[in-house]
Amino acid sequence: MLQQKVDQEIKAAMLAKSEARLRGLRAIKAAILLAKSEKGNSEGLTEETEVKVLQKLAKQRKESADIYKAQNRDDLYTIEMEELKVIEEFLPQQLSREEITELIKEVIKSTGASSVKDMGKVMGAANKELAGKADGKTISEVVKQLLS
Structure with missing residues (x-):
């Protein structure tokens, strides 16, 4: 490997x-x-x-x-x-910010999140979905931006 x-x-x-x-x-x-x-x-x-x-x-x-x-x-x-x-x-190809935003929008829709209070739920699902394809800091920034 x-x-x-x-x-x-x-x-x-x-x-x-x-x-x-x-x-x-x-x-x-x-x-x-x-x-x-x-x-x-x-x-x-x-x-x-x-x-x-x-x-x-x-x-x-x-x-x-x-x-x-x-x-x-x-x-x-x-x-x-x-x-x-x-x-x-040696890392998998990282996604662009636009691609990350689109995937997180889908995660928000599937989890039914509506406010910043639901950030933990969205972050958990988003981290699973984007594992290895985006860093946690970027994911967090996009989630916070979309839920605000």
């Missing part, structure tokens, strides 16, 4: 002497091994769990990059963005 693909990519990056790519791939491998060693994952990771691990890594890189950018640390910002680019290669 993902681990074998990452291992192959690491070998290719080593041969190509691509330091930035190698850093990103090693971060993915470390996160996968950590997730595998957690309680209940002894048989291996499901595809859904792998996507969650990758999303977490991507989110960490984005947040760090934002902080470094605000502090004018372009050297560290560049490193985070290089790793983020590698991590995003």
Whole structure:
């Protein structure tokens, strides 16, 4: 699955002497091994769990990059963005904001939500529907906007 693909990519990056790519791939491998060693994952990771691990890594890189950018640390910002680019290669294609909005409108219709009070119900259904295809922050923003 993902681990074998990452291992192959690491070998290719080593041969190509691509330091930035190698850093990103090693971060993915470390996160996968950590997730595998957690309680209940002894048989291996499901595809859904792998996507969650990758999303977490991507989110960490984005947040760090934002902080470094605000502090004018372009050297560290560049490193985070290089790793983020590698991590995003392994994530499913992300939906655009318009596509997310359309799917959430359908979720709101199916749950019968009418106000911000129903946000929890809509968020639960929307997160299941959009798992791996959109980040939680964007989903939350769109739900809040549509229910207001």
